[in-house]
Amino acid sequence: MRVTDRNENAGFAPHPLRRALLGELHARPFLPVRTPRVFLHYAFTTDEEAAAADREWFADFCKAYGAAGPNADSRHHVLPFGGGALRWESHAEFTTYTWDGVAQGDEGEGKGKDAPLPFSYEPAGSPFGRDFRAPGPLVVATRLDLVAAEGCPAVTDLFDPTSLVVCEVMSGGLVAATDFRADGHGMTRTLVIDKGATPQSAGAACQRLLEIETYRMLALLGLPEAQRQAPLIRRIETGLTEIASEIRQSSGLAANEALLQRLTQLAADLEANAAASAYRFGASRAYDEIVSQRLVALGEQAVPGYSTWASFLARRLRPAMRTCETTEERQHHLSRKLARAATLLRTRVDVELESQNRNLLETMNKRARQQLRLQQTVEGLSVAAISYYVVGLLGHVIEGAHEAGLEFHAGLVTAATVPFVVAMIWYLVRRIRARHSADD
Template sequence: MNTTGQPGFEQCAERADIQAEAHARPPLAVEFESAEVWNWVLYDLPDDPAAWQTPYDPACRHKVLELAGGQLRIERHTEFVSVTWLGNGPPDAESLRVIGTCPGRQLAGARVLVRPAGWEGVADVFGPGRIFGGMARFTGVEVATDFQIGADQMVTYTLSGNFEDAFARGRLVKRLVDLETYRMAALLGLPVVRQSTPALQSLEVRTGVAMRALSSSEDETLAASIREISALLAEVGALREGLRYRIAASKAYYDVVSDRLASLAEAPIGQRQTLKGFVDHRLAPAIKTVGAFDRRISDVSATLSDAMALARTRLEQTSQEYNQALLVSMEKRARQQVHLGQAVEGLSVAAISYYVVGLIGVLIKSLPHFAVSVPVLQAISVPAVIALVWWNVRRAKARVEKV
């Protein structure tokens, strides 16, 4: 008897994994009013497990380590590893040593300085350079950055204000870290697209030439055009396949950046440009370039597919015209065969009748003498012989046609 108050259903095999995924990355809790969060994003990760040293494990999605100077969080993503250090000051030498054992190359880095409400040291952190930011989500909370990479290879952000608890403070820190991470990751597609643009331009030009060649009425030119279109389709397919993941990833990363900016819900401070204003102005055109490249590949592929369909139509039309001409020729030859058969039939009747009449003459000559001469009897038999031979030939022909 079930005493738990539940019906005792068998659990879905995937339920535990799905539930674990929802809690795989514990929320970031920043306990100190004055704290520093350093985040490194490592890219170009090695496939060899031997290249990963302790505490890094390529199979582990998330790990939290408590070090003497602070907390270290390691997160494995599809393309990169995110290493986040949290403490009430910069990471100490031992923490830097552990962080430095992570393989890969640095793609992005963010240093978030968390400060209490009323802090007025923004100008001291960024100096005379241009500052971006605004009031973020919670009343009295201010974010700022200059989007410049410092000597420590990090982009510095400041976050100041009153927070209800450590998790509220950690949520905004995490959004700033994600903003810097995915802002850089989204731009990975731009160099690839720029590098592939000359190849795409060449394909576009060759596609135009092949399309114009299809209007030629010469069979050799048409055949050459079909071969060129087939080769172009293969090249476009290879180019598209080689860039498919990178372009799709850039679009997905840009969507994450847009979500993080929307979640900050910035309000301008005076005439200072917000983080969203800067990112929209600098990042959106790059993503549009990537999107335009993707559309151009699609357009070339569609044009070549239409060209191949047109070529097939022309080939079918040419084949039909050839078949029509062949049928006309066959019909003409059939008529000639009929006429020839009729002529042969007439000649056959005449030849057979001639020999039959000759045989009749020989037969008559072997009989007793008649009053009528042999030639006269032969002449009299000619019509009957011709009619009989013609009737037999027609009957034989009818039998053959029935088979």
């Protein structure tokens, strides 16, 4: 903090996100915990509006207990509550509440033979009662009990043996066990047996185990979407197969245009479905990677006779993730196939249009030639007609001159003017047509 202030005092303008970026690496530290300890962890799906409303509610909740609440831009906050700590975290599409407290009495008590059996009681300090306000639909509800090895019952007495996973973590200092099944309260249960781990190691392991439960559930949200998309993709694939078969037999512009319209509708349906599922599949892929990273960080060591967390999730979670990946791949491959088929049909339609245009141009050329011939015929007739009228006018003039006393033969003179009149009219018509051609 002092470094930031010193830079600001030195005249350096800090980036508006610098403080948030500096704090991101320390946003969710591993808090040391001592045995025995109980963790109650809930995750709720929330959109932007629900997350903002939940932040306001939690701020009021903190004030009611005399503590400061989260800021308007805070993504996490810790409230001392009920002999433990209540952690609130706001993520991109979900919000988590985690309460942890001592299992019995004050911290440090309850070890040994007097320690309570795991999952045998309800923590008195838990805030998750009737007054708790859920910010959205519940997606994760889990309980983790950290107990001492002395006096702990056998894990086979606490979990379903058919899905029980047990392994040593944090260099063998802890043993983690679960069956991933919901109990009578609808919560999955995890038992962590302390064999001498440090509080720091125990806190890191408990937080990672809770994150594995959270992110594996969120990763599985993509499976229902993949199952919903499967029949839609199958319908589009069947439609593409039918259109591809008809393309080989179809001919004519009308038929190809009808096929192209059907193909375009299939492509539009596919793109709409792919856009609707893109975020869900991408989020599931990211959550699955986080689960894998947390498993690696735990440093699992197999316990003879039991499956490890990694092997169990690989056998159960991995097929679900592969289904999501396969569905997304099918969408991408089908989109490319539709694009190729559409390109083929557009090419055929373009060829048909060009053929029609060529035939139309040929027809227009024929009509133009016919018009030219008709124009030439009319032109010849118009020269004869105009010449006839001009010669007739000249004949009246010549007859008038003859009657006025001029000595010449009127008929011969009129006949003599005919060739000159025809030549002059023909020349004028040619000049007019040539001028019009030049203007065009």
